[in-house]
Amino acid sequence: xxxxxxxxxxxxxxxxxxxxxxxxxxxxxxxxxxxxxxxxxxxxxxxxxxxxxxxxxxxxxxxxxxxxxxxxxxxxxxxxxxxxxxxxxxxxxxxxxxxxxxxxxxxxxxxxxxxxxxxxxxxxxxxxxxxxx
Amino acid sequence: xxxxxxxxxxxxxxxxxxxxxxxxxxxxxxxxxxxxxxxxxxxxxxxxxxxxxxxxxxxxxxxxxxxxxxxxxxxxxxxxxxxxxxxxxxxxxxxxxxxxxxxxxxxxxxxxxxxxxxxxxxxxxxxxxxxxxxxxxxxxxxxxxxxxxxxxxxxxxxxxxxxxxxxxxxxxxxxxxxxxxxxxxxxxxxxxxxxxxxxxxxxxxxxxxxxxxxxxxxxxxxxxxxxxxxxxxxxxxxxxxxxxxxxxxxxxxxxxxxxxxxxxxxxxxxxxxxxxxxxxxxxxxxxxxxxxxxxxxxxxxxxxxxxxxxxxxxxxxxxxxxxxxxxxxxxxxxxxxxxxxxxxxxxxxxxxxxxxxxxxxxxxxxxxxxxxxxxxxxxxxxxxxxxxxxxxxxxxxxxxxxxxxxxxxxxxxxxxxxxxxxxxx
Numbered sequence: 001x002x003x004x005x006x007x008x009x010x011x012x013x014x015x016x017x018x019x020x021x022x023x024x025x026x027x028x029x030x031x032x033x034x035x036x037x038x039x040x041x042x043x044x045x046x047x048x049x050x051x052x053x054x055x056x057x058x059x060x061x062x063x064x065x066x067x068x069x070x071x072x073x074x075x076x077x078x079x080x081x082x083x084x085x086x087x088x089x090x091x092x093x094x095x096x097x098x099x100x101x102x103x104x105x106x107x108x109x110x111x112x113x114x115x116x117x118x119x120x121x122x123x124x125x126x127x128x129x130x131x132x133x
Numbered sequence: 134x135x136x137x138x139x140x141x142x143x144x145x146x147x148x149x150x151x152x153x154x155x156x157x158x159x160x161x162x163x164x165x166x167x168x169x170x171x172x173x174x175x176x177x178x179x180x181x182x183x184x185x186x187x188x189x190x191x192x193x194x195x196x197x198x199x200x201x202x203x204x205x206x207x208x209x210x211x212x213x214x215x216x217x218x219x220x221x222x223x224x225x226x227x228x229x230x231x232x233x234x235x236x237x238x239x240x241x242x243x244x245x246x247x248x249x250x251x252x253x254x255x256x257x258x259x260x261x262x263x264x265x266x267x268x269x270x271x272x273x274x275x276x277x278x279x280x281x282x283x284x285x286x287x288x289x290x291x292x293x294x295x296x297x298x299x300x301x302x303x304x305x306x307x308x309x310x311x312x313x314x315x316x317x318x319x320x321x322x323x324x325x326x327x328x329x330x331x332x333x334x335x336x337x338x339x340x341x342x343x344x345x346x347x348x349x350x351x352x353x354x355x356x357x358x359x360x361x362x363x364x365x366x367x368x369x370x371x372x373x374x375x376x377x378x379x380x381x382x383x384x385x386x387x388x389x390x391x392x393x394x395x396x397x398x399x400x401x402x403x404x405x406x407x408x409x410x411x412x413x414x415x416x417x418x419x420x421x422x423x424x425x426x427x428x429x430x431x432x433x434x435x436x437x438x439x440x441x442x443x444x445x446x447x448x449x450x451x452x453x454x455x456x457x458x459x460x461x462x463x464x465x466x467x468x469x470x471x472x473x474x475x476x477x478x479x480x481x482x483x484x485x486x487x488x489x490x491x492x493x494x495x496x497x498x499x500x501x502x503x504x505x506x507x508x509x510x511x512x513x514x515x516x517x518x519x520x521x522x523x524x525x526x527x528x529x530x531x532x533x534x535x536x537x538x539x540x541x542x543x544x545x546x547x548x549x550x551x552x553x554x555x556x557x558x
Contacts, residue, residue, distance in 0.1 A: 029186035033195075036183060040176035044169045049162035056158075057223060058150035058230075060142075060292060062299035066223060069306035070159065073216055076310040077166055080209055084173060091180070091199070098191065 030099045037092045045085050048078040134238070134245045137281060139288040143234055146295065152227035159220035163213060170210045177203040216309050219302035226298040233291045237284055246280045249273040 051074060054067025136144065177199050184195030237243045252270045254263065307314075 029183050032183040032186075033180045036176045036180035040173040040180075043172040043176070047166070047169055049166050050158040052155055052159040052220070055149040056151040056154040057299070058146040058227065058295065060146045060296050062296040062303060063146060063150065066299045066303050066306065069303050069310065070216075070220065072310035072312060073306040074163075077163070077213055077216070080213075081166070081170070084170075084206065087202070088173070088177075095195075 027099060027102070030095055033095050034092055037088050037095070041085055041088045041092070044081050047081060049074050135248060135281065137285040137288070139285045139292065140237075143230075143288045143292045143295070146292065147227070147231055147234060150227045150231075152224040152231070155220055155224040155227065160217055160224060163217035163220060167210050167214050167217060170206060170213065174203045174206045174210065177206065212309055215305050219305040223299065223302045226295065230291055230295045230298075233294075234288070237287055237291075243280070243284055243287055245284065246273075246277045248277055 052067065052070055054064060054071060057063040057067045057070070181196045181199035181203065184199060185192050187195060238245060249270055252267060255266075258266065
């Protein structure tokens, strides 16, 4: 469907309608994404591998060294998990922001369409039947 | 049963070692970590695939970014899995060494012999008897000495094997934490007063062997890490004396109670800045993929494509730019908004002004700026101005690429631009 705008140019209302439908679909998709990200966070949030006391590797030179490096590596794992949880949460926040942005756009688009429709109506009225007659 | 210094040293090392703890707290826990991380990787891939459903440019960008994060995470998982295997290997080593040590006492070829002690003469023995007893004692003493030497040699070999088998696990752990070894100091001696090395006699630890003071820099060819003091009579650890230097990264023996925060975390700096990266990716992506490219923002007032058709603007000043995203709606995510809204085509003052002021539609370039996401309540911040002003163009010039390119490269905008999250980016 093509309507005529106040400046006499066509406005593709069908395309706009399609876009608005896509917005609804996106919300479902985004919910899936949010769910998957939340699952990921739940799986590792608060988890860290237990410590192995350094002396449990023995007290020879390399035993102490292995204990030391194992502890450093364990902390690297812990940091990685913490960072990942943080990043996943940011992913989620970003997706949520994305969704909100869409909602705002959707709302504004609806209002603008109503406004344009009113203008189109006034043009039709002023031209005694409308340009699409 | 007598025990020489090598044997005592080996016993002391094994007395502290505990393969069950290494396996339970180490290998099993790391395995659990890798399982959990694999679940996260799978979740990321699910999210990535779902992200494709968004379409536009945001969907593929989201897919790429999340898939790439999952790939990076898989690499980490593989590395952590090596750590798990290393801990399993270490536990096996302890068990094997313990068995070998115990076998020294049970194997007839290495079992301890009874010390014949001093030869004791008996006045009632005649000369022949005395000579025979002396000969027997000499043989027994010789056999005892030989056996003790053999046991000491075996104990030393076992200890060396014990140490050597840790080389690979140490290398794996180093690879995981990524902290380089400190430069060895050349001024120190080779072990210090407290460390006797293999030649040290059993007994209390040397004076220099205080916990945590030894370190990576023993002055010897191999860095020796400090160990807690062993109890009196348990022998000494080589290189643990005062001659051992200190190492900035070496954890004291009690460090486990107060974990040191690693400032050189291999995961890289993500922290708060990762939020910016993600925010840009999503906020910007939302604007670009969902609105600007989708046509909503370009339509109606923007004189741009709507549903693939080029139409002229219809309500320039009368209507607020459609699909405006107020700054608050994407708070914190518009750091690169002006870039996102930068001109995509040759049009000046282009369409995708993210957060563009609502007044932008009334400017002389109104047709172009109308597509910018104008805040509902008037002018917005810098991001808003950029969309409808030449600034947008300048931003683009500075970046050297269009907004399209920002999201079309490899999806890394989500993570890599500002501060790639260490794990996911």
